[in-house]
């Protein structure tokens with residue numbers, strides 16, 4: 001199912017015929033989809049569906065022999081630097097240094113992206129203010145709660161103004177208000193900054209009505225489109241039913 005009506009320049013991520021195996025174990029099988037600017041695409045799949053493997057391929061932690069991944073039109077193998085400059089990532093496990101302050105963590109990341117100190121500090125302020133975290137910039141990361149750590153990780157992923165933000169189950173282990181704050185913030189970014197987001201989750205309640213939905217199960221894409229279109233095509237009344245239909249009882253939370 002297509003999500004037509006937009007131009008090629010809106011395409012932040014394009015994947016074609018992507019397959020990957022760990023030895024004999026097939027983790028992704030002929031996966032293909034597109035993520036566009038101004039769109040939050042939820043990648044829904046039960047444990048073992050292949051979500052982390054897909055993210056590892058997009059970030060080039062692993063290389064796939066079969067298939068093609070393009071970021072903003074750049075092939076990630078042939079034009080790696082240009083492609084990856086468009087990418088911001090929040091991994092499932094936190095990667096902040098707990099003994100550094102919020103600002104120190106962010107400056108370190110900005111330096112890795114070649115940003116000068118002044119430009120970095122301006123961007124750090126912008127992103128932390130947007131997340132209501134600027135007042136806490138001097139605190140050591142280990143003093144922050146899980147929700148605030150996640151906010152810092154989102155700020156960090158956006159410092160270099162990527163076109164595509166990958167989020168790998170960013171709300172796991174957070175309480176309800178912290179989860180909601182992150183869901184709301186990311187959806188606001190998509191609308192206000194025209195950001196493209198690919199959000200891996202197994203939590204149905206993180207899907208908003210105007211999100212796009214990809215259902216991944218056992219390495220294969222089972223549904224792909226705007227939520228409303230997927231519901232119509234599958235004759236389901238909500239995303240939970242879609243998930244059940246394609247994953248046969250491997251229920252979401």
Ligand SMILES: Nc1ncnc2c1ncn2[C@@H]1O[C@H](COP(=O)(O)OP(=O)(O)OP(=O)(O)O)[C@@H](O)[C@H]1O
Nearest residue numbers: 022025026027045046047048049050051052053054
């Ligand atoms: N390093 C590895 N070696 C062998 N098999 C692996 C490895 N990593 C993942 N797998 C297998 O590949 C498949 C896809 O796993 P993957 O971690 O990508 O799924 P996932 O959707 O991210 O699951 P989860 O939500 O549990 O993280 C699973 O069957 C898993 O057991």
